[in-house]
Amino acid sequence: MRAYGGISIVNAIPCWLGSSAAVDLKIKVSIEETRERDPSESRLVKEILDFFEKRWNIPHVKVKVESDVPSRSGLKSSSAVSVALIHELYSKFSIENYLSPPKLSAILSIKAGVSYTGALDDAAASYYGGISFTDNKYLKILKMSNPPKDVVVMILPRGDRPNVDLNKLKQFSSSFAGIFELAKRSIFDAMRINGTLIAEILGYDKTPINEAIKRGAIAAGISGNGPSYFALSKEGEEGPIYDSLKKFGEPILTRFVELEGDNQTI
Ligand SMILES: Nc1ncnc2c1ncn2[C@@H]1O[C@H](COP(=O)(O)OP(=O)(O)O)[C@@H](O)[C@H]1O
Ligand SMILES: O=C(O)C1=C[C@@H](OP(=O)(O)O)[C@@H](O)[C@H](O)C1
Structure with missing residues:
Protein backbone atom coordinates (compact mmCIF):
# COMPACT_ATOMS: atom_id res chain seq x y z
CA MET A 1 0.00 0.00 0.00
CA ASN A 146 -10.80 17.90 2.41
CA PRO A 147 -7.90 20.32 2.00
CA PRO A 148 -8.25 23.80 0.47
CA LYS A 149 -7.92 23.77 -3.32
CA ASP A 150 -5.41 25.53 -5.58
CA VAL A 151 -2.64 25.68 -3.00
CA VAL A 152 1.02 24.93 -3.68
CA VAL A 153 2.89 23.29 -0.81
CA MET A 154 6.62 23.97 -0.64
CA ILE A 155 8.77 21.90 1.66
CA LEU A 156 12.34 22.51 2.69
CA PRO A 157 13.32 19.02 3.80
CA ARG A 158 15.80 18.73 6.63
CA GLY A 159 16.86 15.48 8.28
CA ASP A 160 18.59 14.37 11.46
CA ARG A 161 16.37 15.99 13.99
CA PRO A 162 18.08 16.76 17.28
CA ASN A 163 16.39 15.39 20.40
CA VAL A 164 13.29 17.34 21.25
CA ASP A 165 12.64 18.73 24.72
CA LEU A 166 9.07 17.56 25.40
CA ASN A 167 8.74 19.57 28.58
CA LYS A 168 9.41 22.81 26.75
CA LEU A 169 6.54 22.05 24.38
CA LYS A 170 4.19 20.98 27.14
CA GLN A 171 4.58 24.31 28.92
CA PHE A 172 2.58 25.80 26.05
CA SER A 173 -0.39 23.43 26.23
CA SER A 174 -3.08 26.11 26.59
CA SER A 175 -1.71 28.09 23.62
CA PHE A 176 -1.80 24.96 21.47
CA ALA A 177 -5.34 24.13 22.64
CA GLY A 178 -6.27 27.59 21.32
CA ILE A 179 -4.46 26.95 18.03
CA PHE A 180 -6.39 23.68 17.66
CA GLU A 181 -9.71 25.58 18.06
CA LEU A 182 -8.51 28.12 15.50
CA ALA A 183 -7.60 25.31 13.07
CA LYS A 184 -11.27 24.26 12.91
CA ARG A 185 -12.05 27.69 11.40
CA SER A 186 -8.84 28.53 9.54
CA ILE A 187 -6.14 25.99 8.89
CA PHE A 188 -3.84 28.61 7.35
CA ASP A 189 -3.86 30.84 10.44
CA ALA A 190 -3.35 27.81 12.66
CA MET A 191 -0.45 26.50 10.55
CA ARG A 192 1.30 29.85 10.60
CA ILE A 193 1.01 30.30 14.35
CA ASN A 194 1.81 26.64 15.14
CA GLY A 195 4.78 26.60 12.75
CA THR A 196 6.28 29.81 14.12
CA LEU A 197 5.69 28.93 17.76
CA ILE A 198 7.32 25.50 17.33
CA ALA A 199 10.36 27.19 15.76
CA GLU A 200 10.55 29.62 18.66
CA ILE A 201 10.11 26.99 21.40
CA LEU A 202 12.51 24.43 19.90
CA GLY A 203 15.07 27.04 18.85
CA TYR A 204 14.97 26.69 15.04
CA ASP A 205 16.04 29.59 12.84
CA LYS A 206 12.93 31.60 11.91
CA THR A 207 14.50 33.39 8.93
CA PRO A 208 13.15 30.98 6.26
CA ILE A 209 9.64 31.37 7.74
CA ASN A 210 9.78 35.16 7.97
CA GLU A 211 11.19 35.50 4.44
CA ALA A 212 8.48 33.26 2.99
CA ILE A 213 5.74 35.23 4.77
CA LYS A 214 7.28 38.52 3.61
CA ARG A 215 7.10 37.25 0.02
CA GLY A 216 3.41 36.48 0.33
CA ALA A 217 3.19 32.91 1.69
CA ILE A 218 -0.29 32.09 3.04
CA ALA A 219 1.42 30.22 5.86
CA ALA A 220 4.92 28.99 6.68
CA GLY A 221 6.56 27.25 9.59
CA ILE A 222 8.18 24.15 11.00
CA SER A 223 6.40 20.84 10.39
CA GLY A 224 6.03 18.46 13.34
CA ASN A 225 9.01 18.77 15.66
CA GLY A 226 11.15 19.83 12.71
CA PRO A 227 13.63 20.34 11.36
CA SER A 228 11.81 20.58 7.98
CA TYR A 229 10.15 23.83 6.97
CA PHE A 230 7.06 24.35 4.81
CA ALA A 231 5.47 27.32 3.06
CA LEU A 232 2.13 27.59 1.24
CA SER A 233 1.04 29.82 -1.62
CA LYS A 234 -1.88 30.20 -3.97
CA GLU A 235 -1.31 28.40 -7.26
CA GLY A 236 0.60 30.66 -9.66
CA GLU A 237 2.04 32.82 -6.85
CA GLU A 238 4.70 30.39 -5.65
CA GLY A 239 7.69 31.92 -7.56
CA PRO A 240 9.00 34.47 -5.04
CA ILE A 241 8.36 32.15 -2.09
CA TYR A 242 10.14 29.25 -3.77
CA ASP A 243 13.10 31.57 -4.48
CA SER A 244 13.23 32.68 -0.85
CA LEU A 245 13.30 29.05 0.36
CA LYS A 246 15.95 28.15 -2.22
CA LYS A 247 18.46 30.26 -0.31
CA PHE A 248 18.25 27.69 2.49
CA GLY A 249 18.26 24.38 0.58
CA GLU A 250 16.45 22.41 -2.14
CA PRO A 251 12.69 23.00 -1.77
CA ILE A 252 10.21 20.35 -2.93
CA LEU A 253 7.04 21.51 -4.70
CA THR A 254 3.99 19.43 -3.93
CA ARG A 255 0.27 19.72 -3.10
CA PHE A 256 -2.31 18.63 -0.59
CA VAL A 257 -4.04 15.27 -1.11
CA GLU A 258 -7.84 14.91 -1.12
CA LEU A 259 -9.58 12.50 1.25
CA GLU A 260 -9.67 9.13 -0.47
CA GLY A 261 -12.93 7.34 -1.28
CA ASP A 262 -12.06 3.81 -0.18
CA ASN A 263 -10.69 4.88 3.16
CA GLN A 264 -13.34 7.28 4.29
CA THR A 265 -14.99 4.93 6.77
CA ILE A 266 -13.21 5.85 9.92
N1 LIG B 1 11.70 4.40 5.32
C1 LIG B 1 11.55 3.87 6.55
N2 LIG B 1 11.75 2.54 6.74
C2 LIG B 1 11.59 1.99 7.95
N3 LIG B 1 11.30 2.68 9.07
C3 LIG B 1 11.12 4.01 8.96
C4 LIG B 1 11.22 4.67 7.70
N4 LIG B 1 10.97 5.99 7.89
C5 LIG B 1 10.73 6.15 9.21
N5 LIG B 1 10.82 4.95 9.86
C6 LIG B 1 10.68 4.75 11.33
O1 LIG B 1 10.19 5.95 11.89
C7 LIG B 1 11.18 6.56 12.76
C8 LIG B 1 11.27 8.04 12.47
O2 LIG B 1 10.10 8.61 12.79
P1 LIG B 1 9.94 10.15 13.12
O3 LIG B 1 11.13 10.63 13.84
O4 LIG B 1 8.62 10.34 13.76
O5 LIG B 1 9.98 10.78 11.69
P2 LIG B 1 8.95 11.74 11.08
O6 LIG B 1 8.96 12.99 11.89
O7 LIG B 1 9.49 12.01 9.71
O8 LIG B 1 7.66 11.02 11.08
C9 LIG B 1 12.48 5.88 12.43
O9 LIG B 1 13.28 5.86 13.59
C10 LIG B 1 12.04 4.49 11.97
O10 LIG B 1 11.83 3.64 13.08
O1 LIG C 1 5.43 12.15 18.52
C1 LIG C 1 4.29 12.64 18.42
O2 LIG C 1 3.33 12.21 19.07
C2 LIG C 1 4.08 13.76 17.48
C3 LIG C 1 5.16 14.27 16.80
C4 LIG C 1 5.06 15.41 15.87
O3 LIG C 1 5.26 14.96 14.52
P1 LIG C 1 6.69 14.50 13.87
O4 LIG C 1 6.99 13.10 14.32
O5 LIG C 1 6.46 14.56 12.40
O6 LIG C 1 7.72 15.46 14.33
C5 LIG C 1 3.69 16.11 15.95
O7 LIG C 1 3.49 16.97 14.86
C6 LIG C 1 2.54 15.15 16.07
O8 LIG C 1 1.31 15.88 16.17
C7 LIG C 1 2.71 14.28 17.31
Whole structure:
Protein backbone atom coordinates (compact mmCIF):
# COMPACT_ATOMS: atom_id res chain seq x y z
CA MET A 1 0.00 0.00 0.00
CA ARG A 2 1.08 3.58 -0.45
CA ALA A 3 0.52 6.18 2.22
CA TYR A 4 1.35 9.89 2.26
CA GLY A 5 3.81 12.14 3.97
CA GLY A 6 2.34 15.23 5.55
CA ILE A 7 2.80 18.58 7.20
CA SER A 8 1.55 19.78 10.56
CA ILE A 9 -1.34 22.10 11.17
CA VAL A 10 -1.23 21.69 14.96
CA ASN A 11 1.48 19.74 16.77
CA ALA A 12 -0.22 17.33 19.21
CA ILE A 13 2.60 17.11 21.75
CA PRO A 14 1.72 20.15 23.90
CA CYS A 15 -1.96 19.30 24.53
CA TRP A 16 -2.67 15.95 22.79
CA LEU A 17 -4.93 17.58 20.19
CA GLY A 18 -3.40 17.45 16.71
CA SER A 19 -4.11 18.25 13.10
CA SER A 20 -2.15 17.22 10.05
CA ALA A 21 -2.48 17.54 6.25
CA ALA A 22 -1.49 14.82 3.79
CA VAL A 23 0.79 15.94 0.95
CA ASP A 24 1.62 14.21 -2.28
CA LEU A 25 4.90 12.61 -1.15
CA LYS A 26 4.44 8.87 -1.24
CA ILE A 27 5.65 6.00 0.85
CA LYS A 28 5.07 2.52 -0.52
CA VAL A 29 5.30 -0.58 1.63
CA SER A 30 5.21 -4.14 0.33
CA ILE A 31 5.73 -7.42 2.16
CA GLU A 32 6.63 -11.00 1.32
CA GLU A 33 6.94 -14.13 3.39
CA THR A 34 10.46 -15.08 4.34
CA ARG A 35 12.24 -17.76 6.37
CA GLU A 36 14.07 -15.25 8.53
CA ARG A 37 13.29 -11.70 9.56
CA ASP A 38 15.69 -8.94 8.47
CA PRO A 39 17.99 -8.12 11.42
CA SER A 40 18.26 -4.50 10.22
CA GLU A 41 14.51 -3.77 10.53
CA SER A 42 13.79 -0.31 11.96
CA ARG A 43 12.43 -0.17 15.52
CA LEU A 44 9.00 0.64 14.19
CA VAL A 45 8.87 -2.21 11.67
CA LYS A 46 10.13 -4.61 14.33
CA GLU A 47 7.49 -3.55 16.84
CA ILE A 48 4.68 -3.98 14.29
CA LEU A 49 5.86 -7.40 13.06
CA ASP A 50 6.41 -8.64 16.63
CA PHE A 51 2.87 -7.57 17.50
CA PHE A 52 1.29 -9.35 14.51
CA GLU A 53 3.33 -12.52 15.06
CA LYS A 54 2.38 -12.68 18.70
CA ARG A 55 -1.29 -11.82 18.33
CA TRP A 56 -2.18 -13.61 15.08
CA ASN A 57 0.67 -16.03 14.73
CA ILE A 58 1.52 -14.82 11.23
CA PRO A 59 4.64 -16.15 9.47
CA HIS A 60 7.82 -14.04 9.19
CA VAL A 61 7.72 -11.35 6.51
CA LYS A 62 10.28 -9.17 4.79
CA VAL A 63 9.29 -5.51 4.45
CA LYS A 64 10.24 -3.29 1.52
CA VAL A 65 9.81 0.48 1.95
CA GLU A 66 10.06 2.88 -0.99
CA SER A 67 9.92 6.44 0.27
CA ASP A 68 9.99 10.02 -1.05
CA VAL A 69 10.05 11.25 2.53
CA PRO A 70 13.13 11.68 4.68
CA SER A 71 12.93 10.03 8.10
CA ARG A 72 13.17 12.01 11.38
CA SER A 73 12.34 15.21 9.59
CA GLY A 74 8.84 16.18 10.75
CA LEU A 75 7.28 15.04 7.46
CA LYS A 76 5.43 12.05 8.93
CA SER A 77 7.51 9.21 7.48
CA SER A 78 7.06 7.04 10.56
CA SER A 79 3.26 7.26 10.46
CA ALA A 80 3.23 6.56 6.73
CA VAL A 81 5.43 3.45 7.06
CA SER A 82 3.38 2.28 9.98
CA VAL A 83 -0.15 2.63 8.49
CA ALA A 84 0.93 1.18 5.15
CA LEU A 85 2.61 -1.82 6.77
CA ILE A 86 -0.37 -2.51 9.05
CA HIS A 87 -2.71 -2.29 6.04
CA GLU A 88 -0.56 -4.76 4.08
CA LEU A 89 -0.49 -7.20 7.00
CA TYR A 90 -4.26 -6.97 7.56
CA SER A 91 -4.94 -7.67 3.91
CA LYS A 92 -2.31 -10.40 3.31
CA PHE A 93 -3.39 -12.38 6.36
CA SER A 94 -7.13 -11.56 6.12
CA ILE A 95 -7.27 -9.96 9.56
CA GLU A 96 -10.59 -8.19 10.08
CA ASN A 97 -12.54 -6.46 12.80
CA TYR A 98 -9.57 -5.02 14.61
CA LEU A 99 -8.41 -1.41 15.11
CA SER A 100 -8.08 0.72 11.97
CA PRO A 101 -4.47 1.08 10.69
CA PRO A 102 -4.11 4.66 12.04
CA LYS A 103 -5.28 3.64 15.53
CA LEU A 104 -3.08 0.57 15.72
CA SER A 105 -0.21 2.64 14.33
CA ALA A 106 -0.66 5.13 17.18
CA ILE A 107 -0.45 2.41 19.82
CA LEU A 108 2.57 0.65 18.30
CA SER A 109 4.44 3.90 17.53
CA ILE A 110 4.44 4.75 21.21
CA LYS A 111 5.62 1.22 22.06
CA ALA A 112 8.40 1.48 19.46
CA GLY A 113 9.51 4.80 20.92
CA VAL A 114 9.15 6.71 17.63
CA SER A 115 6.26 8.88 18.82
CA TYR A 116 5.25 10.65 22.03
CA THR A 117 1.46 10.88 21.66
CA GLY A 118 1.07 8.13 19.03
CA ALA A 119 0.70 10.82 16.35
CA LEU A 120 -2.82 9.68 15.40
CA ASP A 121 -3.20 13.04 13.60
CA ASP A 122 -0.30 12.18 11.27
CA ALA A 123 -1.35 8.54 10.86
CA ALA A 124 -4.95 9.44 9.92
CA ALA A 125 -3.91 11.98 7.27
CA SER A 126 -1.26 9.62 5.97
CA TYR A 127 -3.78 6.79 5.56
CA TYR A 128 -6.99 8.55 4.52
CA GLY A 129 -5.50 11.63 2.79
CA GLY A 130 -7.05 15.01 3.54
CA ILE A 131 -6.86 16.84 6.84
CA SER A 132 -7.17 15.21 10.24
CA PHE A 133 -8.30 16.53 13.61
CA THR A 134 -7.59 14.08 16.42
CA ASP A 135 -7.51 13.64 20.16
CA ASN A 136 -4.44 11.49 20.63
CA LYS A 137 -4.95 11.01 24.35
CA TYR A 138 -8.26 9.23 23.80
CA LEU A 139 -7.31 7.70 20.42
CA LYS A 140 -10.13 9.54 18.67
CA ILE A 141 -10.35 10.82 15.11
CA LEU A 142 -12.59 13.85 15.63
CA LYS A 143 -12.90 14.88 12.00
CA MET A 144 -11.42 14.32 8.54
CA SER A 145 -11.90 17.01 5.91
CA ASN A 146 -10.80 17.90 2.41
CA PRO A 147 -7.90 20.32 2.00
CA PRO A 148 -8.25 23.80 0.47
CA LYS A 149 -7.92 23.77 -3.32
CA ASP A 150 -5.41 25.53 -5.58
CA VAL A 151 -2.64 25.68 -3.00
CA VAL A 152 1.02 24.93 -3.68
CA VAL A 153 2.89 23.29 -0.81
CA MET A 154 6.62 23.97 -0.64
CA ILE A 155 8.77 21.90 1.66
CA LEU A 156 12.34 22.51 2.69
CA PRO A 157 13.32 19.02 3.80
CA ARG A 158 15.80 18.73 6.63
CA GLY A 159 16.86 15.48 8.28
CA ASP A 160 18.59 14.37 11.46
CA ARG A 161 16.37 15.99 13.99
CA PRO A 162 18.08 16.76 17.28
CA ASN A 163 16.39 15.39 20.40
CA VAL A 164 13.29 17.34 21.25
CA ASP A 165 12.64 18.73 24.72
CA LEU A 166 9.07 17.56 25.40
CA ASN A 167 8.74 19.57 28.58
CA LYS A 168 9.41 22.81 26.75
CA LEU A 169 6.54 22.05 24.38
CA LYS A 170 4.19 20.98 27.14
CA GLN A 171 4.58 24.31 28.92
CA PHE A 172 2.58 25.80 26.05
CA SER A 173 -0.39 23.43 26.23
CA SER A 174 -3.08 26.11 26.59
CA SER A 175 -1.71 28.09 23.62
CA PHE A 176 -1.80 24.96 21.47
CA ALA A 177 -5.34 24.13 22.64
CA GLY A 178 -6.27 27.59 21.32
CA ILE A 179 -4.46 26.95 18.03
CA PHE A 180 -6.39 23.68 17.66
CA GLU A 181 -9.71 25.58 18.06
CA LEU A 182 -8.51 28.12 15.50
CA ALA A 183 -7.60 25.31 13.07
CA LYS A 184 -11.27 24.26 12.91
CA ARG A 185 -12.05 27.69 11.40
CA SER A 186 -8.84 28.53 9.54
CA ILE A 187 -6.14 25.99 8.89
CA PHE A 188 -3.84 28.61 7.35
CA ASP A 189 -3.86 30.84 10.44
CA ALA A 190 -3.35 27.81 12.66
CA MET A 191 -0.45 26.50 10.55
CA ARG A 192 1.30 29.85 10.60
CA ILE A 193 1.01 30.30 14.35
CA ASN A 194 1.81 26.64 15.14
CA GLY A 195 4.78 26.60 12.75
CA THR A 196 6.28 29.81 14.12
CA LEU A 197 5.69 28.93 17.76
CA ILE A 198 7.32 25.50 17.33
CA ALA A 199 10.36 27.19 15.76
CA GLU A 200 10.55 29.62 18.66
CA ILE A 201 10.11 26.99 21.40
CA LEU A 202 12.51 24.43 19.90
CA GLY A 203 15.07 27.04 18.85
CA TYR A 204 14.97 26.69 15.04
CA ASP A 205 16.04 29.59 12.84
CA LYS A 206 12.93 31.60 11.91
CA THR A 207 14.50 33.39 8.93
CA PRO A 208 13.15 30.98 6.26
CA ILE A 209 9.64 31.37 7.74
CA ASN A 210 9.78 35.16 7.97
CA GLU A 211 11.19 35.50 4.44
CA ALA A 212 8.48 33.26 2.99
CA ILE A 213 5.74 35.23 4.77
CA LYS A 214 7.28 38.52 3.61
CA ARG A 215 7.10 37.25 0.02
CA GLY A 216 3.41 36.48 0.33
CA ALA A 217 3.19 32.91 1.69
CA ILE A 218 -0.29 32.09 3.04
CA ALA A 219 1.42 30.22 5.86
CA ALA A 220 4.92 28.99 6.68
CA GLY A 221 6.56 27.25 9.59
CA ILE A 222 8.18 24.15 11.00
CA SER A 223 6.40 20.84 10.39
CA GLY A 224 6.03 18.46 13.34
CA ASN A 225 9.01 18.77 15.66
CA GLY A 226 11.15 19.83 12.71
CA PRO A 227 13.63 20.34 11.36
CA SER A 228 11.81 20.58 7.98
CA TYR A 229 10.15 23.83 6.97
CA PHE A 230 7.06 24.35 4.81
CA ALA A 231 5.47 27.32 3.06
CA LEU A 232 2.13 27.59 1.24
CA SER A 233 1.04 29.82 -1.62
CA LYS A 234 -1.88 30.20 -3.97
CA GLU A 235 -1.31 28.40 -7.26
CA GLY A 236 0.60 30.66 -9.66
CA GLU A 237 2.04 32.82 -6.85
CA GLU A 238 4.70 30.39 -5.65
CA GLY A 239 7.69 31.92 -7.56
CA PRO A 240 9.00 34.47 -5.04
CA ILE A 241 8.36 32.15 -2.09
CA TYR A 242 10.14 29.25 -3.77
CA ASP A 243 13.10 31.57 -4.48
CA SER A 244 13.23 32.68 -0.85
CA LEU A 245 13.30 29.05 0.36
CA LYS A 246 15.95 28.15 -2.22
CA LYS A 247 18.46 30.26 -0.31
CA PHE A 248 18.25 27.69 2.49
CA GLY A 249 18.26 24.38 0.58
CA GLU A 250 16.45 22.41 -2.14
CA PRO A 251 12.69 23.00 -1.77
CA ILE A 252 10.21 20.35 -2.93
CA LEU A 253 7.04 21.51 -4.70
CA THR A 254 3.99 19.43 -3.93
CA ARG A 255 0.27 19.72 -3.10
CA PHE A 256 -2.31 18.63 -0.59
CA VAL A 257 -4.04 15.27 -1.11
CA GLU A 258 -7.84 14.91 -1.12
CA LEU A 259 -9.58 12.50 1.25
CA GLU A 260 -9.67 9.13 -0.47
CA GLY A 261 -12.93 7.34 -1.28
CA ASP A 262 -12.06 3.81 -0.18
CA ASN A 263 -10.69 4.88 3.16
CA GLN A 264 -13.34 7.28 4.29
CA THR A 265 -14.99 4.93 6.77
CA ILE A 266 -13.21 5.85 9.92
N1 LIG B 1 11.70 4.40 5.32
C1 LIG B 1 11.55 3.87 6.55
N2 LIG B 1 11.75 2.54 6.74
C2 LIG B 1 11.59 1.99 7.95
N3 LIG B 1 11.30 2.68 9.07
C3 LIG B 1 11.12 4.01 8.96
C4 LIG B 1 11.22 4.67 7.70
N4 LIG B 1 10.97 5.99 7.89
C5 LIG B 1 10.73 6.15 9.21
N5 LIG B 1 10.82 4.95 9.86
C6 LIG B 1 10.68 4.75 11.33
O1 LIG B 1 10.19 5.95 11.89
C7 LIG B 1 11.18 6.56 12.76
C8 LIG B 1 11.27 8.04 12.47
O2 LIG B 1 10.10 8.61 12.79
P1 LIG B 1 9.94 10.15 13.12
O3 LIG B 1 11.13 10.63 13.84
O4 LIG B 1 8.62 10.34 13.76
O5 LIG B 1 9.98 10.78 11.69
P2 LIG B 1 8.95 11.74 11.08
O6 LIG B 1 8.96 12.99 11.89
O7 LIG B 1 9.49 12.01 9.71
O8 LIG B 1 7.66 11.02 11.08
C9 LIG B 1 12.48 5.88 12.43
O9 LIG B 1 13.28 5.86 13.59
C10 LIG B 1 12.04 4.49 11.97
O10 LIG B 1 11.83 3.64 13.08
O1 LIG C 1 5.43 12.15 18.52
C1 LIG C 1 4.29 12.64 18.42
O2 LIG C 1 3.33 12.21 19.07
C2 LIG C 1 4.08 13.76 17.48
C3 LIG C 1 5.16 14.27 16.80
C4 LIG C 1 5.06 15.41 15.87
O3 LIG C 1 5.26 14.96 14.52
P1 LIG C 1 6.69 14.50 13.87
O4 LIG C 1 6.99 13.10 14.32
O5 LIG C 1 6.46 14.56 12.40
O6 LIG C 1 7.72 15.46 14.33
C5 LIG C 1 3.69 16.11 15.95
O7 LIG C 1 3.49 16.97 14.86
C6 LIG C 1 2.54 15.15 16.07
O8 LIG C 1 1.31 15.88 16.17
C7 LIG C 1 2.71 14.28 17.31
